[in-house]
Amino acid sequence: MNTFGRALRITTFGESHGPGIGVVLDGLPSGVSISVEAIQAELDRRRPGTSPYTSPRREADRVEVLSGLYTGRTTGAPLALWIANTDARPADYAKLAQLYRPSHADFTYTLKYGHTDPQGGGRSSARETAARVAAGAVAQQFLQQAIPDLQILAWSCAIGPFTTAYRPTDRTEIERSPVRCPDPIVSAEMERYLAELQIAGDTTGGIIAVEARGVPPGLGEPIYDKLSARLAYAMLSINAARGFEIGEGFAAASTLGSVHNDPFHKDASGRIRPATNHAGGVLGGISTGEPLFFRVAFKPIATLRRPQHTVTRQGEEVIFSAEGRHDPCPVPRAVPIVEAMTALVLADFILLNRLYKH
Amino acid sequence: MNTFGRALRITTFGESHGPGIGVVLDGLPSGVSISVEAIQAELDRRRPGTSPYTSPRREADRVEVLSGLYTGRTTGAPLALWIANTDARPADYAKLAQLYRPSHADFTYTLKYGHTDPQGGGRSSARETAARVAAGAVAQQFLQQAIPDLQILAWSCAIGPFTTAYRPTDRTEIERSPVRCPDPIVSAEMERYLAELQIAGDTTGGIIAVEARGVPPGLGEPIYDKLSARLAYAMLSINAARGFEIGEGFAAASTLGSVHNDPFHKDASGRIRPATNHAGGVLGGISTGEPLFFRVAFKPIATLRRPQHTVTRQGEEVIFSAEGRHDPCPVPRAVPIVEAMTALVLADFILLNRLYKH
Amino acid sequence: MNTFGRALRITTFGESHGPGIGVVLDGLPSGVSISVEAIQAELDRRRPGTSPYTSPRREADRVEVLSGLYTGRTTGAPLALWIANTDARPADYAKLAQLYRPSHADFTYTLKYGHTDPQGGGRSSARETAARVAAGAVAQQFLQQAIPDLQILAWSCAIGPFTTAYRPTDRTEIERSPVRCPDPIVSAEMERYLAELQIAGDTTGGIIAVEARGVPPGLGEPIYDKLSARLAYAMLSINAARGFEIGEGFAAASTLGSVHNDPFHKDASGRIRPATNHAGGVLGGISTGEPLFFRVAFKPIATLRRPQHTVTRQGEEVIFSAEGRHDPCPVPRAVPIVEAMTALVLADFILLNRLYKH
């Protein structure tokens, strides 16, 4: 169950404080050109320590290709990527291993597995997402070559109480903000808020919006594997994700059908298409060809410098304060993870779509 | 891709206007007592025509067991259920087949498959959910026998602008409301609103809340198959579902970590557990043993009596009004569907959990 | 685990003495023309009572389409087929249910499941293969439309001590023999032998050979899902199958490499291909484009009229003789089953092969 995908499958492995993190991509067609630099560039976007609002763990996060490429192109064999851990300090975690950190997975892992790795969250650490980002960067390269018009953009649309409805036109608008919010005014508010939280030793949640343009129509399978259902699955599999909505999402619940429906018309080029896109690009679980739009909610990061009540594994009450500097909000660094999972879902569907017509 | 589940798998088949709808359940342990009457009772809850606020199609929806039972108990062989269509009127759909109904899947099915069945939405019809409900009723019976304390309750917590935070204690509170809202005052408002919409020929969306008590700790697999991720997947696979949130969900995005975190304590019985449940019963993708709580947003039903703009398959602009009476809101009838999918997800995880300890 | 296939999946259900036997095919592309008569014709080939050498159970074996077709063509929705049981006589089996029939699966089903259906072997009955034949007939029709040159022939190449190396050119040569052996002299010997066994109340095993011509090159996945491995899997899943060999098979074990190797050359049309085909059409798990050739060994049918020692479920020693007339050899009726499984495996790989090039 460390595997995701059907036609294009990723299997990830590795712990936060072991030798490293890896991913095997299986099902990539042969002949796809893969730039290791482009994978590295995505990893660099996810890496901690790249802005004032991220924790300072300074992993080099250098990706290595273990298999599957020949002369820079895929061969049809599994592509394995490896990112060595260079900042693993198991000793730091000896103390943590004695207590259940509030809202951490230590508790549920222990309930489930009995024997687990307490170091840095082990497998539950956000470090696992480095493997997703690396795999997603490969999927992105496949997509660029298969569907050149496809563009996936993700950005911070809410951090704490600060929100924006602005939709960026390209990644530059997003990346110039240290919190990955393309609306400069809201970005400034978010930054101020995060700086305050860092001082207070507190954290906040946030929301990431995703728009994918140029998605071909016909992606998604009607019943259980709807495009919307697989996206929800992928997004809720990300650490700290707590909600998903597509198109109008929760707002659609209080909207009239006559307002929410997207009437069909013939556009200027003579193509039949919906005149509006309240559906967020998916109808009956299948892409319409209109931009895909969805949002993912994240809870605040559980690790706080502020003192919290908790208990040891033996049940003694203790006060716990996390040491060191931690991210005040998961959202800025989760942007490339959300993009990666989106790319993996779309690449999977694009491959599967080769099967459906006679 | 008409299959859902891993240890307990359902495969559904059938169209709205063909001979009927079926489901094969594979992976049920042998020796589970199955009451066909209990399956029928769930189907009756989903059936149209059972309240003033549902469409009048009067399907008998009688379930038949085609295989897998011997003397009323499962044998380990696949359990197949069949619900014959008795109200299928293919002729009614000849006219519809000529145009794209706004926000219906006719459009995307045609884009995807080329050759499709236009009758009554064919496979995309909500009729497919009868098979889910039947399968879910089987999963419920397995759960009752395996985990007697487990109780799954779903209810309408929002219809149009009317919402309630009330949590019912049992199903009676829900079922006495014709809109399945356990809060009597809000239920009355919702009923009035739906009656108005029926007169206006319009529709609305809504939100279903789910609470599952007695969920054993340790369900869920850490990375991609988190309990929360599989629930999101299952819920977004339901027709008209547009959003999913677990625990505090989207509200967590604007909450402080120090407020949202659930501190651990030792309860009165000496068991270590979270003192609050903002997590909605899932931490790191694994159940904590606290009540599971999540919500699912539905968009308004697309079929309206009010006239709408659309185009024929040839692109001519036409005005389209649906004839007959249709449900004004998907939510009341979706309650048993949401429960069914919840039961299927939980049964699947409960079986899988037998694999994880040595 | 009642599902087989990856891109084209079948899920079968039903017992020997319940209402009937069914199969759901999922993953068929839309737009494939399906003739129900052609499915029925294949079922008629498998049906008991069609030759002196088969048991006389006279099932009508009429196939019904429950879903997935519109105007005679597939829609992309699952195609479900149903074959009602008309000769089920549960009462006949009350006595059998008290003892373990030698070499029957009653014993192992009871060990595995505890609670099982003793009637006519329940799910372990050869009746389940009717569903495979129906599904295979659908796969055959897809193959005929996708790869018109592909031809699958299976025949009895050994029954008891009588064997032939003759390879038929078409199905007529096979079907004119009541034991499905295309070599008329050997067929006559086999017939005589089976008539003697019927008098003696004994049974025998046999071997089925398969040749598939026109198989496109490139089918099969290199490592675990080799074409040869998936064929072995499919064949050994048939009741009473005990061995599989491809190309020279077991004989290759005592052959020199210099003799067994197939040198490459340029054929008359200038195409590079192996000059011989000891490999049976598969190299490194992938089809070469040469005819696929493999053989499947079947053990004798376990049900004998001759008295045999066995024990009751309570362990009392008893003498057991099967009543009525039974097939003296599984092979003649297994020929269409072997063809069906071959068609399903090839259709699955042909669909999957759409995924492998960029």
Add this chain to the structure above:
Amino acid sequence: MNTFGRALRITTFGESHGPGIGVVLDGLPSGVSISVEAIQAELDRRRPGTSPYTSPRREADRVEVLSGLYTGRTTGAPLALWIANTDARPADYAKLAQLYRPSHADFTYTLKYGHTDPQGGGRSSARETAARVAAGAVAQQFLQQAIPDLQILAWSCAIGPFTTAYRPTDRTEIERSPVRCPDPIVSAEMERYLAELQIAGDTTGGIIAVEARGVPPGLGEPIYDKLSARLAYAMLSINAARGFEIGEGFAAASTLGSVHNDPFHKDASGRIRPATNHAGGVLGGISTGEPLFFRVAFKPIATLRRPQHTVTRQGEEVIFSAEGRHDPCPVPRAVPIVEAMTALVLADFILLNRLYKH
């Protein structure tokens, strides 16, 4: 499709002449003690250069654990193993890349993928089997802890024309023979034969027999995933495997039912069981509790020093002789691979069997 297994899954990656070979095991229960030395010992058994009858490539084949262990025990997280290539000489293969070696997979990989890695067979190299052996050694350790009585023995029962029906009592009898044949007289003949073939620059095939004692009853799933079918699948997935038979196998085809049937009796300890074991331990696809017995046929190794006809990729006829020393027979080194795949299949079924009773 580089994944094998259902409850216990392996995913392998890596090429013969890349950085190394890896495997990810997913689905191992937590708390299994894993000895890296025991994995290494199995790899040493498969390693080339360990007897006069194996090729001299001197890979160190050191296994490294990349993830999944904590204090020597599994944690429920994926266990990843890595074996670095130390004897990769890509340059050696530049010449080979120009021609199609007879009976090698270069030809079919090129047909399938277009762009492939010609170095040392790339992914089709027998080197991939090192990953299987490592994974199998982990499965063996799980089995030893879960079912201490279970013992898997594999041996060479035929090499070229020399065959033995002798069944060894333990691994020592097998391992003292340089060709892994437990019958000392036949072993000596086989050794002489292989020495002659080495001089002649030729190769031969052979057969491996497997006996597994202490297999619990009830393993295997009735229809497609019969124990026999999954074993056939696993065995035919091994490079150069050409045939599989279980119990009496192909010989059963010419045996009378009255002779082949295994009558049930009560044994000395009062347990009901078959009095004979012609079935090889599997009835109706499910283990009986009697020893599992099956055989796997291998074709001769395709790489010969003797000159052979072939063509270049451009179709020019050439004479090709492999340089260096190569194994004269695949069987001695395939013994640990066959054992590994057996262990993986059994471990998978033993885990799945936890799901089948209520």
